[in-house]
Amino acid sequence: MPVETERKAYLIGGGIASLSSAVYLIKEGFNAKNIHILEHLQVAGGSMDAHPHNDPKGRGHLFRGGRMFDQEAYTCLFDMLENIPSPVNSGKTCKDDIFEFSKLVPTSAKKRLLDDRGEFDVSHLGLSLKDSTALSVLLYIPESQIQDKKINDYFSADFFTSNFWYMFCTTFAFQPWHSLIEVKRYFRRFLHEVPKLHDLSGVWRTMFNQYDSIIKPTQDWLVSQGVNFDFGITVTHLDFIITEEYRAVEKINYKKDGKCETIDVSLDDLVFTTLGSLTAGSAIGTHTEAPKFDFESCKNDPTWNLWTDIAKRQPDFGNPQKFFADSRASCFESFSVTLKDGGKLLQRIVEWSGNQPGTGALVTFPKSSWFFSIVVPFQPHFKDQPKDTQVFWAYGLNVENVGDYVKKPMIECSGQEFMTELLHHLKWEDMLDSTLENSICIPAILPFTMAQFMPRQIHDRPQVVPRNSRNFAFLGQFVEVPEDVVFTVEYSVRCAQTAVFHFMKSSRKVLPIYRYTLHDIIESGKAVLA
Template sequence: MSDSTTAQRSAGNIDRKAYLVGSGIASLAAAAYLVKEGGLPGPNITIFEQDEGYGGSLDARGNAQDGYSMRGGRMFEEKFNCTYDLLSFIPAISDPKKSAKDELMEFHQEFFWNDRARLVAEGRIVDVANLGFSERDRLDLVNLCATPEAALGTRTIQDWFQPDFFRSNFWFIWCTTFAFEPWHSAVEFKRYCLRFTHLFSTIDTMAGIYRTQFNQYDAMVRPIVGWLKERGVIFRPRTEVTDIDVAFDGAEKRATRIRYVAEGKEGDIGLGADDLIFVTNGSMTSDTTYGSSTTAPVLETEKHGGAWKLWQRLAAKSPDFGHPAAFCSDIEKSKWESITVTAHDSTFFDLLEAFSGSEAGKGGLVTIKDSNWLLTVVLNHQPHYYEQPKDTWVWWGYGLFPDKVGNFVQKKMSDCTGREILEEILLHLRFAEKLEHIRDTSIVIPAMMPYITSQFMPRTGTDRPQVIPAGSRNLAFIGQYAEVPDDVVFTVEYSVRSAQIAVFGLLGLAREVSPFYKGQHDPRILFDALKMLHRS
């Protein structure tokens, strides 16, 4: 697009208003592109957020005295083209003279992962040179990748593979890297296999994984929010959008009014002919509950999160708006539990660095293969919080099977206090001699997340709405529960790609969405992946 065309396009959007429901990375990215590419004035853009803070699932909170907490941490890789496009014009939190993308890339050059203890069992590092595939497993995997999504339908991973597949080293590595469980969608599993074919040859060392220098809230959300506020974008916290009126004229759909509740009072906003609305439908971290070192989190089974309730109301208006029930109706299969540990000395870091052979920030994930809870822990580069004191260390872990009884602590993980979960981890790693010291110098905050892998639930091709539904003139869906062909949910890249599709599409911009990398079409990538499949 020429400079003159861009100027004309921007001038045409001076009076246009845009509203975004939710403040997760998809909404923040959409707002940024509305300003940068669409030319909308910042004060014409409003972001509604039900909670006090911003960032959605990219959260991180707390302090050294009371304990830090974060529900999860996201991994990146070289081909996240949408994400890097966004970060390329956002100033870094560590140095505003460089971009957030530059900060991430420079950090990766020094702190790239070389995992030497990817799997652990009986207190010893497992040799993962052999991924444990049978010939049947190899054929099943190749056949899955070649089967059209429509033919797979709602089949699960365990519908496709033999039971022995789920005892292979490959499965333990793959499922804990991406948080897959056997009952999840075979379609999503296939998408991951294709999307990350180029990472297959380094699956054991995780050498292709990138991380931000700090947690993603500090490294991404704070800089983007700051950039938006500098340009006058309006943030409305503690405001829940409860419904959106939609007018239907034949196949055409137009959102006409936003209905919300703020500070207990109902309100509404009429949408003009040129106004736009972007909806984050559904939330993987909705209704999260927290425990403490001495209490267990209580599972929340009632939907209080506005993202789910709003989507349910919209879905009732048109089948083109998707079917949320496919994702949020079986909490037992979509939940798991994470912990954030704030340590006031370095004992645990020292022990795990010595055990794994890797310093913090370079070792990657450590999965305890013989854990009933299937525990995984990671030592991130310190400080992991931007203002974290030097005498404080923060690490993170999670369990995929929180309703199983522990190997050492004879309770379900979901019933355990933070200290009990920490004890289970320490005994698995054979750190018993230092157990009391580590326990007494640590604050452990568990987080129970009812919908954390709901986006992996078996689904049909119409359960997620298109980013811009058929006939929609001004309404788009963004985030993890909007349909982006080929790309993989549970990634920042997916959310940012949905934002690009929505903004560029509704504004009619000539700008192309950032290219989608398909390594499975590169013969060299395929050859390396096949070698890894047959490695023994």
């Protein structure tokens, strides 16, 4: 395949959508040296970050979120990772790593929900005939009929106290006031996982965190091919040419080191822009201090400001206000825990849960006022993790609620205070002093992590390749990919395939979305009704 030598590509945003776009551009014959990834941070990966973090108490690890995969639904991601050399297994790919690790360390949670008696029971989903019927009917309601509807506009109040909801909403981070369109898409996309919600045995994982297992290897391969990573660049606005025949980007305006600069773009160049960010406006605390955060100032973020400016240019460029206007409704808080107690707390968690690290799933505390869950990954979770440390992750959905034991809202708590709340819920007060002394818990408030779930109309998200686009595309969790589900790496990679294959006039087609047969739907329906 001949390599294009003059045409340039500018990928705005350094997340997985841009990295995947660069991979596919190279595979379609684009000159890697003419690909520029413009990122306002000093590191690639966007929301898929994980790294050591400096804390006044010592060195801890920060991972603001984690991602799960399955074999059926993540076809685009695995297709992209077939091109990326494994960072740990010579001669193999990152796709090979995920497949082999997930078979070597299969997920099968022994415990999933903790009730107020400290017991577990997920032998039934707890749905009434009314709600299970409503769920089945929802699968076939056209999206045009449920625009701007919330989940709690459709289901009864009892639905939100069922085991099904507790397991489903914590797996995907839904709230009752989120979009009915989005939850319908999730029901359809992951219907095959419903019979396995109680143990998440269909889940696949990476060996390390996703930065070490996906982002860094992909970035390293792109650099080896000649791709340019330009960090510290904040794109402020794009200038468009609008005619009856076509629409195109003609200038990229940005700031670097406090100076305003411009990139001239030809009609033959490409500009792919990631809209919005799930980790925009984040605030990081420490083991001893709560994050410094308020719900208004977090909205002044360059990623949202850029989309807001773009949306003013044409009516079909999306409606960002629908997604980031109410950060209270989309907020999420995570806690990264590093243990230096010789494995005592981790071993107790293993004995209590019945799962070795990496073999369990979310353990959720639905009766806690913070509605939090904990996840213990395979160790080590970081490539550079010291042998004498262990890590685990927790997150809460009710960020403004006062704790059951620590009488403060979760968002006002330090890492120590979260650990105190957790150990009281576990009734392990005997370990409290030693755990607080030998752990580093880093809280992270993410006000827009669930923004992609906010109620919306069909046209609030722009197309990946807008009508009559000559040289630009939109990427990420806030563009429209019919039938697919946001808040997944798969969604971002599918955007990349859509944009690249279109503009490169590729013979390849975007990989089809995994669908179920009528038999599959009937069998999953039986599981819901059981």
